[in-house]
Amino acid sequence: MATNRWLATGNYFTSYKDEQRIFLTHFDRLMFCGLLVLAFAWPMFISASDRNMLVIDNILIAIIAILGLNLLTGFAGLISIGHAAFVGVGAYTLASFSQVLGDSHVLITHAWPLMILISGGVGAVFGAFVGLPAFRLKHLYLAIATLSFQMIFLWVINFMTFFNQGQTIYVGRVFWLTGKVARKQHYLFWYYIILVVVVVAGLAVRNILRTRYGRSLVAVRDNDRAADAMGMSPGLTKVYAFALAGFFAGVAGALHAYLYRGVGFESFTLHQSISYLAMAIVGGLGTLTGSFFGPVAIHLLELQVENLAEYMGHLIPAVVNLTTALRPLTFGLVIVLFLMFEPRGIANWWRITRTYFKLWPFRY
Amino acid sequence: MSYFFQLVVSGIVVGSIYALSALGFVLIYKSSRVLNIAHGQIIAAGAFITYALTVQVGIPIYLSFLLSMAITFFLAMGVERVFLRRLIGEPIISVIMVTIGLMSIIDGLIYLTPFGSENFSFPEFLPQAPLTFFGVSISSTQLVGVIITAILIGGFSWFFTKSTLGISMRAVSDDQLASMSVGISIPRVFGLAWAMAGFSAAAAGAIIGNITGLNFETLQAFGITVFPVVILGGLDSIIGAVVAGIIMGLIQQFAAGYLDGNWGLNGTANVLPFIVLLIILLFKPHGLFGTHEIERV
Numbered sequence: 001m002a003t004n005r006w007l008a009t010g011n012y013f014t015s016y017k018d019e020q021r022i023f024l025t026h027f028d029r030l031m032f033c034g035l036l037v038l039a040f041a042w043p044m045f046i047s048a049s050d051r052n053m054l055v056i057d058n059i060l061i062a063i064i065a066i067l068g069l070n071l072l073t074g075f076a077g078l079i080s081i082g083h084a085a086f087v088g089v090g091a092y093t094l095a096s097f098s099q100v101l102g103d104s105h106v107l108i109t110h111a112w113p114l115m116i117l118i119s120g121g122v123g124a125v126f127g128a129f130v131g132l133p134a135f136r137l138k139h140l141y142l143a144i145a146t147l148s149f150q151m152i153f154l155w156v157i158n159f160m161t162f163f164n165q166g167q168t169i170y171v172g173r174v175f176w177l178t179g180k181v182a183r184k185q186h187y188l189f190w191y192y193i194i195l196v197v198v199v200v201a202g203l204a205v206r207n208i209l210r211t212r213y214g215r216s217l218v219a220v221r222d223n224d225r226a227a228d229a230m231g232m233s234p235g236l237t238k239v240y241a242f243a244l245a246g247f248f249a250g251v252a253g254a255l256h257a258y259l260y261r262g263v264g265f266e267s268f269t270l271h272q273s274i275s276y277l278a279m280a281i282v283g284g285l286g287t288l289t290g291s292f293f294g295p296v297a298i299h300l301l302e303l304q305v306e307n308l309a310e311y312m313g314h315l316i317p318a319v320v321n322l323t324t325a326l327r328p329l330t331f332g333l334v335i336v337l338f339l340m341f342e343p344r345g346i347a348n349w350w351r352i353t354r355t356y357f358k359l360w361p362f363r364y
Numbered sequence: 365m366s367y368f369f370q371l372v373v374s375g376i377v378v379g380s381i382y383a384l385s386a387l388g389f390v391l392i393y394k395s396s397r398v399l400n401i402a403h404g405q406i407i408a409a410g411a412f413i414t415y416a417l418t419v420q421v422g423i424p425i426y427l428s429f430l431l432s433m434a435i436t437f438f439l440a441m442g443v444e445r446v447f448l449r450r451l452i453g454e455p456i457i458s459v460i461m462v463t464i465g466l467m468s469i470i471d472g473l474i475y476l477t478p479f480g481s482e483n484f485s486f487p488e489f490l491p492q493a494p495l496t497f498f499g500v501s502i503s504s505t506q507l508v509g510v511i512i513t514a515i516l517i518g519g520f521s522w523f524f525t526k527s528t529l530g531i532s533m534r535a536v537s538d539d540q541l542a543s544m545s546v547g548i549s550i551p552r553v554f555g556l557a558w559a560m561a562g563f564s565a566a567a568a569g570a571i572i573g574n575i576t577g578l579n580f581e582t583l584q585a586f587g588i589t590v591f592p593v594v595i596l597g598g599l600d601s602i603i604g605a606v607v608a609g610i611i612m613g614l615i616q617q618f619a620a621g622y623l624d625g626n627w628g629l630n631g632t633a634n635v636l637p638f639i640v641l642l643i644i645l646l647f648k649p650h651g652l653f654g655t656h657e658i659e660r661v
Contacts, residue, residue: 329472
């Protein structure tokens, strides 16, 4: 039977290899390419203000971080309440180079792709270290290990004079082939760079999940004894999951530092960690598309919350800081409500829509 | 030398309150295997409720102390009923993430009140002059706090060893299936565990609020130190919680007394517990008194 490679009405897999394809139909491939072209081309037609561009850049950076967190929490089943600290490790790796070499040393301004990779590597090392107790214990104690890493990280940053005690450490402007990136082009330039990283990271995660290195994560999450019996080491796999998450977080952190041209402690607090977790949960734990939906949804929600706080601020006396109050409140509510009523997140809505259109206009 | 003993005394005071707050955490973990990340926030809420009842409503402090414990008792029970009851049977990981969400919600609610940003302190109701024994002084607030804590911990251990409800709670933590078969209602036990955790958390919050004053950040730092305490003691051991609480109190006081100010260090009391936690997890992951799980494959 010749299968329709454009519009499949169902799954007609005849081999495991079929199932592992990245794009199941030509239509999927076309959509992906179209989306990619759209993402790269729109800034040429629409010019966004710096403020909007910053929001978009932030969303993309969050997507990179969430790709890592989703591997850890969604696929490997380990909670991390310290993801912001891992992002911070990446950012502060760059900051320490800037402190030692000066903020516009050649390494930082010209060899920035290398710097981003190094930050990712350092993030991976820290992640693996925090994950080490996984060799000795099961269950979810590791959540507490990540929490304590978050606390230690913040203390170290705020205490050490090398890290400017949490005050901003500047990072110089970078150079591109055409010379120094101008102030006007800064956000646009980083939009393209971060977009490339997002695409590479997304494809990388998709491919990791097709190989034994990704499927071992899922196996350990679902039943670690069975995974052990099949020859995987559960402890090693968990440490490896932490290292992967740390790597993505580190890359996100370095990009964050370059985008803001500086690093300060306030982007890496416990509340930020919780909002990362909210992004992963809202997007959909254990789904690749969820890592894209979650950051978008939470960032848009955050903008709305800030607007609401500003609007309400005029109505009530200024005893309380509404923004600091409403942010944790909404993120907490979002986490709880999604876990209770839609544990599979927005990615599930996407899945339902797609299955609906698979057979459209027939109902079944 | 008297400086040393002074630190020991204040370490024991703070440590006993840690023990009381860790008790509630252990209770929830023992019965339902849920790590209650929101525990620190419940402690803070308990402290603020006591203050609001005492000062804004004007109830005598001992009465408002009892009343706030009763309020958090039912509040925690309600939280369990509304948010966690319907998650029974779901993977534990989502239940823990719900408690993370709860932590964020309670944080937000507290920030909505003046307690989130301003400092308050309880009205003085005990003699001001500290009591001095052999050169070591202890304020009467601290003394009363320790006495109340000791009474509560004693009450809890009586409850678990002698009363039917307490024994049924221990049975559930041992084996859920077996305890169901002898007629124990598991959801009721879970609800009760949360309620008693709220109860003890409110007591701990009120006592620490009396000693250090009411500042949300301080209370948060206090609440979050409960995690190192329970890990050190072993997550499912009540004796462990008490012993580890006192050890952690001593560690913090010695850090504040001997490390801060030397070698340019400061604020070590807030970070040392977490370093201890990481070391414990690496080398003795089941803590001092936790049960080692034996797996046969």
